[in-house]
Amino acid sequence: MNLLNAITVGFKEIWAHKFRSILTMLGIILGVSSLVAMSALVKGMENGMREVLVAVGGLEKIRIEQQDIPTAQQHLADQAIGMTVHDLHALKASAPLVTQVAPEMRARNIRVTKGGKTTEWANVVGTWPSAVDINQHIIEHGRMFNEVDDDSARNVCVIGTNIRDQLFGDEEEAGRQPIIPIGDTINLGGEPFVVVGVFERYESETEKKRRAFERAQPKTEQSGPARSRGWGGRGRGGDFIFRMKNSTIYIPLNTMYLKFKSATGTNSLPDPRLDVINMRITSIDELEPSLQQARNVLMHTHKGIEDFSFMTQEDMSKNIGTAISNARLSGGIIAVISLLVGGIGIMNIMLASITERIREIGIRKAIGASDANVFIQILVESTVIAIIGGLAGLATSYGLVEVLGAISPVDNTPEITPTAMVVAFAFSALVGVVAGIIPAVKAARLDPIQALRYE
Numbered sequence: 001m002n003l004l005n006a007i008t009v010g011f012k013e014i015w016a017h018k019f020r021s022i023l024t025m026l027g028i029i030l031g032v033s034s035l036v037a038m039s040a041l042v043k044g045m046e047n048g049m050r051e052v053l054v055a056v057g058g059l060e061k062i063r064i065e066q067q068d069i070p071t072a073q074q075h076l077a078d079q080a081i082g083m084t085v086h087d088l089h090a091l092k093a094s095a096p097l098v099t100q101v102a103p104e105m106r107a108r109n110i111r112v113t114k115g116g117k118t119t120e121w122a123n124v125v126g127t128w129p130s131a132v133d134i135n136q137h138i139i140e141h142g143r144m145f146n147e148v149d150d151d152s153a154r155n156v157c158v159i160g161t162n163i164r165d166q167l168f169g170d171e172e173e174a175g176r177q178p179i180i181p182i183g184d185t186i187n188l189g190g191e192p193f194v195v196v197g198v199f200e201r202y203e204s205e206t207e208k209k210r211r212a213f214e215r216a217q218p219k220t221e222q223s224g225p226a227r228s229r230g231w232g233g234r235g236r237g238g239d240f241i242f243r244m245k246n247s248t249i250y251i252p253l254n255t256m257y258l259k260f261k262s263a264t265g266t267n268s269l270p271d272p273r274l275d276v277i278n279m280r281i282t283s284i285d286e287l288e289p290s291l292q293q294a295r296n297v298l299m300h301t302h303k304g305i306e307d308f309s310f311m312t313q314e315d316m317s318k319n320i321g322t323a324i325s326n327a328r329l330s331g332g333i334i335a336v337i338s339l340l341v342g343g344i345g346i347m348n349i350m351l352a353s354i355t356e357r358i359r360e361i362g363i364r365k366a367i368g369a370s371d372a373n374v375f376i377q378i379l380v381e382s383t384v385i386a387i388i389g390g391l392a393g394l395a396t397s398y399g400l401v402e403v404l405g406a407i408s409p410v411d412n413t414p415e416i417t418p419t420a421m422v423v424a425f426a427f428s429a430l431v432g433v434v435a436g437i438i439p440a441v442k443a444a445r446l447d448p449i450q451a452l453r454y455e
Helices: 001-017 018-055 071-081 083-095 147-151 161-168 205-214 241-246 255-262 284-299 314-356 360-367 371-407 418-444 450-453
Strands: 061-066 098-106 112-114 124-129 141-144 156-159 185-188 191-199 248-252 278-282 307-313
Touching: 001 018, 001 371, 018 156, 018 314, 018 371, 018 418, 061 241, 061 284, 071 112, 083 156, 083 278, 098 248, 098 255, 112 161, 124 255, 156 185, 161 185, 161 241, 185 241, 185 371, 241 248, 248 255, 255 360, 255 418, 278 284, 284 307, 314 371, 314 418, 360 371
Parallel strands: 124 248, 156 191
Antiparallel strands: 061 278, 061 307, 098 124, 098 278, 112 185, 141 191, 156 248, 185 191
């Protein structure tokens, strides 16, 4: 018997016992679909984490933060002045591997208002124009303030979409054209500021799809008073990083220093200290020498006092890789177990089938079929069941992924990958081959005379 005939006979045997075959395939179908769905969930999770990594500036961004003076240097505490603009200029001049620097100077509890409206929360930051590139911001309307605005300490600002929506109205809820408040004035801590730019809205892929779906729905009248949806509401994004970027207000560093830091300094002088220094390096491959250069510069400007620390995105990238590997391994083990259970079901049904077909096998051997012919026939039938179940599992996986996508907590929609489908199908076929070996060996070893006498 050639392979084509063996496959034909295998299909006929499956068709002759349709209900039993479907039940047998069910384990393979569930195993394949769960393996593909697991991979899709992990891929979606990875996409969401990578989006956040890019949103915070990418691997080339490094944060320099204030830290407590080491115990061995406590006697120098009176000489520590913290991070200042002098550090920025020194890094630009003496650290060639540092391509860009941008300060962050914050004033706490600045009330942001426009008319009778107030923001829930605002991340008001005094900085330089280079902050846009370092922090991966994109200006959708207007412009970023420039060096002239900073040198003149002008009252200008660039705002995120959360700030715009809360002060000028949510364009989607109002059903209007995009609101572009360029040239309008808002109040920061009682000081009037002219809006010169608006950042684009930052959100995960899932949030974009949800908003697109809501826009396509018919508008309904809201009953009762208007209420805030808080951090999780419309336009806030699905992740804290996106929400924070959407609630950012950038103002010139000198404006922040002169208008909001005078009350926090000593001797009626503004506080010159920076909260954070952000810098971008040439390449992640140059991370260690870049950090060493920056450290040498800051140790010089800080008179040997190490009251600063470096926060790199490399650790975040490694954590992402570890989390993805662990999730993929855990989900893969569960899916493989499901497929093995399906293989046990195939082996069980093939053993039962051989018991039913002992006389048939005896007749085949009596008219010339060899042990190899019988072995191949049973093995092919087992493999055909697994292959059909694998194909059905691949089809089922699309529906399963859609369901998981609707209830999944990950920031990105689950994404089916060709690699996962190939691996799942190949493993299902392998399970069918392995599950058919024992029944095939048992059938091939049957004695034709005893088989013909079997009742």
